[in-house]
Structures are given as C-alpha cells and as structure tokens.
Amino acid sequence: MLNERKKAIFLDRDGTINVDKDYLYRIEDFQFEPKADEALKILYDLGYVLIIVTNQSGIARGYYSEEDVEILHQDLSKILQEKGIEISKFYYCPHHPTKGVGKYKTDCECRKPNPGMLLKGIEEFSIDTSLSYMVGDKKSDVDAGLKAGVTSIFLNNGKEEVPKDLSENILVFKSLYDFAIFLKNK
Template sequence: MKTNKAIFLDRDGTINIDKEYLYKIEDFEFEPKADEALKILYDLGYILIVVTNQSGVARGYYKENDVETLHINLSKLLEKKGIIISKYYYCPHHPSKGIGKYKSDCACRKPNPGMLLKGIEEFDIDPSLSYMVGDKKSDVEAGLNAGVKSVFLGKEKDIKIDNYSNNISIFNSLYDFAISLKNKS
C-alpha cells in the first residue's frame, strides 16, 4: 500500500517568476514567498517533486544540461533554507516546434501525466494524498490525468477547463496554498 504524499510543482510561474525560456540561475527569481511556501510544504511531510515542460530545449534555445544545471543550483539554494526537492522531471519535447529528436508528441509533456506517473512510481506515492500545483491549464489537467488533486494558481476566470471538479482548488499563490494545507493539518 502506497503511503507517501507528494506535492508535484510546476516550476515557471509557480516556484519562480516566469521569464520566457529561463535556464540561467542568475535570471532565477522566486515568486513572492514561494521559498517560504516550499518550506511549509516540506515541513508538513510532503515529498516535493518539480515537473516542468522545457520546450526551450526542443526549440534549440538551450540544452538539457542547462536545465539540469539550473536545477542543481536551485537545489543548493533551497537546501540552505532546509528544503529538499526530491526530484526534477522535465519534458524537453514539443510536438510541433521541436527540432530533431525533440520534435515529439510524448507522454511526458503536460497535460499528459507522464512525469507525475514516474514520480508516483519512483517514490511510492499515494495519489489520493497528493497534489499537482501550477499556473496553467496544462498543469491542472496533468494532475487530474495522474489522479492527484490539482491546484491552480491564479484567478478562477483564468482557468477554462471542461470537466471542472472537486479535485481542483484555486489559490492566488503557492504560499496561500501552503498556508491552507498547514491550517488543515
């Protein structure tokens, strides 16, 4: 029986300010209070897993190694604050804008659930105890497709989803979501 709980996190627009095709640590800026939110979630016992579409790789703007280097540096920043990201999954593909091997309609690109399903398997995660948090419709749909609760960061009018369900919550920020979970525990 799976007993671990996780927070799957989109990166750009959720953890950090969304700057188009971010891959350099010097361009990285946390969303307001996002680091505090990650600490709250980590302290609540959630496994933190980042799942991010990185079509900049597919388009040839930067390399997979650049994404991995950014994630290593982000982990170092967070570890100084007592926060561990257990895994970073990223999708380097794009179905129409990709170049060469990266032009692919894959199972990992959100809204497909591939990255979340890998995390669920690798970390023995109970989807019913877990969340997907992001600022785009594709994040919410990936969570629903993987069987976890989805959290949309933004305004309700900004998410247009057909099968809106009780498995979707809306918050203004990652911090607001973290405080809500903390208050429930």
C-alpha cells in the same frame, strides 16, 4: 515500514515557484514568485515529498540544452537546501510536438497536460495519489494532475485566466504560499 506510501506535492516550475521568464535556464535570471520559498518550506515541513514537473520546450526549440536545465536545477536545489528544503526530484520534458527540432520534435507522454512526469514520480517514490497534489498556474498542469490521479490546484496568479472548464473540485489559490497555508491549517 518498507512499503509505506508517501504524500507528495508535484509542482510546476515557471510561474509557480519562480517568476515565469521566457525560456529560463540560468540561475542568475531565476527569481522566486513572492513567498514561494517560504511555501516550499511549509510544504516540506508538513512531510510532503516535493517533486518538480516542468515542460521545457526551450530545449526542443534549440534555445538551451538539457545540461543547461540540469545545472539550473542543481543550483536551485542548493539554494533550497540552504533554506532547509529538499526537492526529491526534478522531472522535465524536453519535447515539443510541433516546434521541436530533431529528436525533440515528438508528441510524448511526459509533456503536460500528459501525466508522464507525474506517473514516473508516483512510481519512483511510492506516492499515495489520494494524499497528493499537482500545483500549477496553467490548465495543462491541472489536467496532468487529474490524469495522474492526484488533486489538482490551480494558481490564479493573474497571469492566465482561470479556465472556464475547470472542474468544480479543483481548488484555486492566488499563490503557492496561500496553498501552503491552506494545507498547514487543514
């Protein structure tokens, strides 16, 4: 079918897929969260379009370039392809409203909790929001998902307190792997 709507998993990167290291931009510093690569394989095998949506204020602050982030994402994509996983798209926000330098100092629609990156993915890949999820370890991830009309998943990996004002319909898991097993068994 030409106009078939697809289901997607929108994924935060740092703290969700990889260990959150301040301003990560080199593949040699990349380390998967426990079983995150296995989780991605499960989600991919379940037929979800996998889309990364990541705030990268290190670009805005001048710590590294957009090219550095794109190289990291190309390297990560190759590693995942070797494991039988395809990331359909990496979206990143290079802006910061107060800490940005030059053209990157802006309050934009792409920086989570705004839904801009998700909305681009929904349009570009003809995503059915009723079948799709946003997974992340911060309230800004959850909020972006809600604003984009997808089900939000909060990863309570112990690094950030579970926000007290989370909606009761937000699902909470300890890890991306636990969420993947939940979907597999659904």
